[in-house]
Amino acid sequence: MERRVTGKPDRPTERRAVAIAMVLVVSLVLTLAVPAGAAELEPKTAEAFERYAKLTQAQIDSELSDRQRGFLWVERLPEERRAAAYARVRGGEVVIERLETLDHGKRIECPGGMIHHWIGTAFIPGATLAQTLALVEDYDHHQDYYAPDVARSKILRHAGDDYVIYLRFYKRKVITSVEDTEHEVHYSMVDATRAWSRSRTTRVQQVDDAGKPDEHLLPEGQGDGFFWRMNTYWRFEEKDGGTYVECQSVSLTRDIPTGLGWLVGGYVTSVPRESLTFTLATTREAVLEARKHGGSDE
Numbered sequence: 001m002e003r004r005v006t007g008k009p010d011r012p013t014e015r016r017a018v019a020i021a022m023v024l025v026v027s028l029v030l031t032l033a034v035p036a037g038a039a040e041l042e043p044k045t046a047e048a049f050e051r052y053a054k055l056t057q058a059q060i061d062s063e064l065s066d067r068q069r070g071f072l073w074v075e076r077l078p079e080e081r082r083a084a085a086y087a088r089v090r091g092g093e094v095v096i097e098r099l100e101t102l103d104h105g106k107r108i109e110c111p112g113g114m115i116h117h118w119i120g121t122a123f124i125p126g127a128t129l130a131q132t133l134a135l136v137e138d139y140d141h142h143q144d145y146y147a148p149d150v151a152r153s154k155i156l157r158h159a160g161d162d163y164v165i166y167l168r169f170y171k172r173k174v175i176t177s178v179e180d181t182e183h184e185v186h187y188s189m190v191d192a193t194r195a196w197s198r199s200r201t202t203r204v205q206q207v208d209d210a211g212k213p214d215e216h217l218l219p220e221g222q223g224d225g226f227f228w229r230m231n232t233y234w235r236f237e238e239k240d241g242g243t244y245v246e247c248q249s250v251s252l253t254r255d256i257p258t259g260l261g262w263l264v265g266g267y268v269t270s271v272p273r274e275s276l277t278f279t280l281a282t283t284r285e286a287v288l289e290a291r292k293h294g295g296s297d298e
Contacts, residue, residue, distance in 0.1 A: 038222065038223065038224070038225075039223070039224060039225030039254035040221060040222055040225075041112075041113070041220075041221030041222075041225065041228050042111075042112050044111050044112065045110060045111060045112040045113040045228075045252070046221075046228075046229070046252075048108060048109065048110040048111065048113065048115070049110065049113065049115060049228075049229050049252040051103075051108060052101055052108045052110070052115050052117075052250065053200075053229075053231050053250055055101050055103055055108070056101045056117070056231070056233075056248075056250055057198075057231075057233075059101060060198075060233050060248070063076075064190075064196065071190070071194055071235060071237055072121065072235060072237055072244055072246050073119050073121060073235075073246055073248075074086060074089070074095065074121050074244075074246075085121070089121050089122060089123040089244070090123050090125075090240070092123075092284075093122075094120050094121070094122045094277050094280045094281050094284075095120060095121050095122075096118060096119065096120035096121075096273065096276060096277055096280075097118070097119055097120070098117065098118055098273075099117045099118065099119050099248070100117055101117065101250075110252070112254070112255060113225075113228065113252050113253060113254060113255055114252070114253050114254070114255050114256075115250065115251070115252055116249070116250070116251045116252075116253065116272035116273075117248075117249070117250050118248070118249050118272060118273055118276050119246065119247070119248040119249075120246070120247055120276050120277060120280045121244060121245070121246045121280070122244070122245050122280040122281065122283065122284045123240075123242055123243070123244050123245075123284070124242050124243045124244075124245060124283075124284050124287045124288060125241060125242040125288075126241065126242055126288075126291060127238075127242050127243045127287045127288070127291060128238055128243060129192075129193055129194070129195060129236055129237070129238040129243050131243075131287060131290065131291060132236055132238075132243045132245060132283075132287050133187070133195060133236065134290075135283070135286055135287050135290055136197075136234070136236075136245075136283065137163070137187070139153050139154065139155045139163065139165045139167075140153060140154055140155055141153070142167065143168075145282060145283075145286040146278075146279065146282050146286075148170055148172075149169060149170060149171065149275060149278055149279070150167055150168065150169060150170070151168045151169070151170040151178070151210075152166070152167070152168035153165065153166065153167050153168070154166045156182065161186055161187040161188065162184070162185065162186050162187075163183075163184075163185040163186075163187075164182065164183070164184055164185075164202075165182065165183050165185060166180070166181070166182050167181050167182075167183065168180050168181070168207070169181060169227065170210070171226075171271055171275070173270075173271065175224070175226070177206075177224065177226040177227060177271075178206070178207040178210040179204055179205065179206055179207060179226075179227050180203075180204075180205050180207055180217060181201050181203060181204050181205075181227075181230075182201065182202050182203040183199045183200065183201055183202065184199060184200055184202055185197060185198070185199040186198055186199075193237060193238040193239060194235070194236065194237045194238070195235075195236045196233070196234060196235045196236070197233075197234045198231070198232065198233045198234070199231065199232050200229075200230075200231045201229055201230050201231070203220065204220060204227060204228060204229065204230075205217040205218060205219070205220055205223075206218045206222070206223030206224060206227075208223075224254070225253060225254025226253055226254065226271070227251070227253060228251075228252040228253060228254070229251060229252035230249065230250070230251040230252070231249075231250045231251075232247055232248065232249050232250075233247070233248040233249075233250075234246065234247050234248075243287075245280060245283055245284070247276060247279065247280055249272065249275075249276050251272050253272075
């Protein structure tokens with residue numbers, strides 16, 4: 001007996017399809033509403049990051065002491081890439097690239113976590129080194145310059161070239177992440193046109209229910225694990241009618257939970273790059289804006 005084809009869906013089949021679709025939608029909503037799962041910073045993970053950071057610091061110290069190789073990262077690129085990078089940054093772009101520090105040619109494993117290492121360069125036309133440093137060191141107003149990524153900022157202590165600062169980081173990309181952090185920062189003037197700085201986190205605590213009456217901090221190393229550690233290494237050079245700003249960022253996050261890569265994988269891997277790009281681009285625009293309104297050359 002032939003089955004008649006009418007062009008209309010079979011009712012039981014249609015109901016099953018609708019039911020499956022509803023289950024998928026509900027599952028997606030529940031997944032997005034529930035945190036990706038607690039992740040605790042283990043000693044072995046923190047030790048791997050400290051090892052990576054120590055080797056990175058040694059490499060940076062070597063670069064700073066070797067004046068034959070050039071002060072900025074873009075200066076040490078092969079000739080063709082160097083010319084292209086300079087053209088892009090002078091055209092207003094942020095040039096950014098992933099780096100990896102090796103230990104005698106071998107990768108440094110980080111059990112339970114992921115180390116993100118990026119470097120980027122921007123150029124601020126017409127800006128002096130003094131103007132650029134004045135804005136970057138104005139930590140009390142980073143919440144104004146770098147919003148929304150920096151929601152709160154404050155200088156806790158300042159003595160000479162050394163700062164202890166507080167920053168509240170805010171990031172929303174499918175998942176919202178808010179952390180209260182403290183950093184030790186040190187600056188060094190190389191000469192009249194060049195300077196560098198380095199900072200490291202000394203406290204990172206996740207903020208739950210941020211902005212609500214029951215807002216509270218989780219113990220260090222507990223929470224979603226989207227931000228555990230960060231070291232940054234800055235270089236500033238005034239030349240070519242402006243100031244080059246370079247930032248190298250080494251940060252530590254949780255690894256990607258099994259089965260939730262589709263949800264948090266992009267967040268964990270893309271946010272460090274996007275945050276560095278945003279920081280450099282915003283520094284450029286903030287210094288230009290300050291100059292427009294008569295920013296100090298001191």
